[in-house]
Amino acid sequence: MANLIIDIQNVSKSFGDFTVLDGVSVKVHEGENLVVFGKSGTGKSVLLKCLVGLLEPDQGNIEVYGQSVLKMKKKEMDAYRKNLGFLFQSAALYDSMTVRENLEFPLRKNFKFSEEEIRAKAERALQMVDLSHAIDKMPSELSGGMRKRVGLARSIITEPKIMLYDEPTTGLDPITTKEISKLIRNLQQELKMTSIIVTHDMICAQIIADRAIVLHKGKVVIEGSLNELISSNNPFLINFFSPDIIEETNGEIDGF
Amino acid sequence: MVSSTGKSLKAFFIEIGGMTAFMMRFFRYFLLPPYEFAEIRKHMEELGVKTLPIVSVTGFLIGFVLALQSHPILARFGAESVLPAMVALSVIRELGPVLTALIFAGRVSSGIGAELGSMRVTEQIDAMEVSAIDPFKFLVVTRIIACTMILPLLTMYVNFIALIGSYVSILLLQAMSLQLYTGEIIQAIGFVDLLPAVAKTFFFGFIVGLVGSFKGFNAEKGTEGVGKASTSSVVVSSLLILIMDSVLVKISLIIWPI
Ligand SMILES: Nc1ncnc2c1ncn2[C@@H]1O[C@H](COP(=O)(O)OP(=O)(O)OP(=O)(O)O)[C@@H](O)[C@H]1O
Ligand SMILES: [Mg+2]
Numbered sequence: 001m002a003n004l005i006i007d008i009q010n011v012s013k014s015f016g017d018f019t020v021l022d023g024v025s026v027k028v029h030e031g032e033n034l035v036v037f038g039k040s041g042t043g044k045s046v047l048l049k050c051l052v053g054l055l056e057p058d059q060g061n062i063e064v065y066g067q068s069v070l071k072m073k074k075k076e077m078d079a080y081r082k083n084l085g086f087l088f089q090s091a092a093l094y095d096s097m098t099v100r101e102n103l104e105f106p107l108r109k110n111f112k113f114s115e116e117e118i119r120a121k122a123e124r125a126l127q128m129v130d131l132s133h134a135i136d137k138m139p140s141e142l143s144g145g146m147r148k149r150v151g152l153a154r155s156i157i158t159e160p161k162i163m164l165y166d167e168p169t170t171g172l173d174p175i176t177t178k179e180i181s182k183l184i185r186n187l188q189q190e191l192k193m194t195s196i197i198v199t200h201d202m203i204c205a206q207i208i209a210d211r212a213i214v215l216h217k218g219k220v221v222i223e224g225s226l227n228e229l230i231s232s233n234n235p236f237l238i239n240f241f242s243p244d245i246i247e248e249t250n251g252e253i254d255g256f
Numbered sequence: 257m258v259s260s261t262g263k264s265l266k267a268f269f270i271e272i273g274g275m276t277a278f279m280m281r282f283f284r285y286f287l288l289p290p291y292e293f294a295e296i297r298k299h300m301e302e303l304g305v306k307t308l309p310i311v312s313v314t315g316f317l318i319g320f321v322l323a324l325q326s327h328p329i330l331a332r333f334g335a336e337s338v339l340p341a342m343v344a345l346s347v348i349r350e351l352g353p354v355l356t357a358l359i360f361a362g363r364v365s366s367g368i369g370a371e372l373g374s375m376r377v378t379e380q381i382d383a384m385e386v387s388a389i390d391p392f393k394f395l396v397v398t399r400i401i402a403c404t405m406i407l408p409l410l411t412m413y414v415n416f417i418a419l420i421g422s423y424v425s426i427l428l429l430q431a432m433s434l435q436l437y438t439g440e441i442i443q444a445i446g447f448v449d450l451l452p453a454v455a456k457t458f459f460f461g462f463i464v465g466l467v468g469s470f471k472g473f474n475a476e477k478g479t480e481g482v483g484k485a486s487t488s489s490v491v492v493s494s495l496l497i498l499i500m501d502s503v504l505v506k507i508s509l510i511i512w513p514i
Contacts, residue, residue: 052386081388092383095374106387 002030004066005162005194006051011060012218013046020046022218023060028196033188033208035226036198037240038215044198045089047215048164051196052086053077064162082110085158089166089198091151093139099126100135103154111158125153128183130176144171152180156187163187163195169204181207202241214240278470285390285397292398299402307363307410311356315414318351319343319421327429336430340437341444343422348445349453352415354501357460360407361493365468368399369489372472373482381473396473400465407461408454452508459504460497467493 006028013021020043028034038044049055051062053069062069064080072080094102103122107113113121126132129149139147148171156163168184169177181204187193188208199205205212205226213223216236222229230241323343330336372395375381384391423437468489475485 049382054382054385078388081386084386086383086386088379088383090379092379094380094383095378096371106389109389110387 002032004028005030005032005064006196007063007066008047008051009061009063011047011050011057011062013043013050013055013057019218021050021057024215024218024220025060026196026213026220028194030194031188031192033184033195033197033210035205035209035212036196036215037200037205037212037229038198039240042215043218044215045166048086048166048196048198051164052081052084082158083161085155085160085163087148087151087155087163087165087168089170091147093142093147093150093154095139097139098135099131099137099139099142099150102139102150103157106154106158121157125157126150128156129153130179145173145176148172149176149180152183159191161191161193163193165195165197165199167198167200169199169201174203177201177203178207180204184208274474275466275470278473279466281392282397282400282466285393286401288393290393292394295394295398296402296405299399300406303364303402303406304410306367307360308413310363311359311410311414312417314355314359315352315417316421316424318355318414319347319418319423320425321421322346322351322418323422323425323429327426337440338444339426340422340432340440344419344441344445345449347418347422348415349449350505352418353411353453353457353460354497356411356414357407357457357464357497357501358494360403360410360461361464361467361497362490364403365464365489365493366486368403368465368468369471369475370482370486372396372399372469373475373485376473376475377477377479377481392473396469399469400462403465403468404458404461407464408457411457412454448512448514452504452512456501456504456508459500463496463500464493467496 004027006026008024008026011021011024012019024043024047026034026047036044036047046055050057051064051069053072056070067076067080069077069080093099094105097105100122103125104118107118107121123132123135126135129152131146131149131153134142134146134150139150142150148168152165152168155165163184165184169180172180184195184197184204185208188195195208197204197208209226211224212226212229213220214229214237215221222232222234222237224232229237232238323339326342327336327339330339330342372381375395381391381395384394419441423432423434426432426437471485471489471492475481
């Protein structure tokens, strides 16, 4: 079996009295794509933020490469983050910079590439997400889907070993969704990336998932291959994965 | 009533504590490399461009009105001849530094509050942190340094413009050669008038940068968070400037009595 890269152990996180994560354990092995499903508001983004040290869990432990993220010193944390890409759900592009500057920013700050290399890398990353024409635009001039793709290009530009994608295809049309999903697949294969992908998108999941988990009410309720999840008899999963079945209690939808 | 006063008093002290910690963090960071010189220069240029028009107009009018108002008062005591010296002393010692700082606070502190606030709310600050780029160093330290360095320059410029305004005002009342006007001023103004007055503007600039950054960097989620960060920066930094001014004037009068 491949090396264990990410080991989330029994993590809990509350905001005030409101428990979001309630003992979540997840393991991800080297070169693996793990897809995380879950209803809106179950704490998928919170889980990713705990993993990169933006939020601190109340309980449990998170180890990456065998090192506890919660106990890292600033230097160790920096080294860890330099080797990690994070696509925010909101894309989080820097408003005051052009698309090109957004992409070049992490390269300039953290690595010692020559000016030509930096420019070439930015252009190539943008090409991968099919946005070469937008290189000199400001983020405010982009559509939601374009912002998402620039965010993706920015997070993969440093060719990190670990990638965390928070809904990489939300807001994209089916064709672009397939292209982006294939890109994520290719990156995984070429760069041996280890990834966690939060998504609701079945097209995307079918292309990229090696394994999937479902998060519900703060817990991992099921874990397995995508097919195992889809063919499960669990009523919640049937509800989650079958487009034509809606729980009877959803009275509002009866009117259609 | 008592408990709500108690609560807001508690919030006040928490705020003071937070700001002090924020300031200490600045001092811990600003000597450490990497030095973001390009970023500091960029901010200084932006701040200059943003405030130059309004401080120019204000500066001119202050000088103009001050001379206009003082003339009849001095005339009552038969002391019109000290008009240039009096205007110059008022402008250089007090009005120039404080008014420039207050305008600067209004324009810049709110701007920084809103800018950093929206970066906080839209997760840009988190994104920077996850890229192993220290957002405090890149966003906050550079802005505080830029404010601290640009305000003294702006103040000297405003002083100059205000003295032009007062000269124009005097010319409307009586004939006076430029030579005489500048001669009177140069004679009246000494080192003790200039140095403390310029020195205090560094503090004012620092306050504006610090308060705006503090409010923006710690903005609460949501668009109200950004608005609140922006308006409260102006209120707090203006108040702190006036308090700081009283303290510094008192101190400088002890060190350099007139
Ligand atoms: N910084 C925070 N402070 C307080 N509550 C928070 C914070 N971040 C998230 N939450 C709460 O935690 C819960 C989970 O949020 P999260 O963003 O992880 O959901 P999600 O599973 O990613 O949902 P979605 O699919 O809609 O993105 C939400 O109820 C949210 O209100
Ligand atoms: Mg989310």
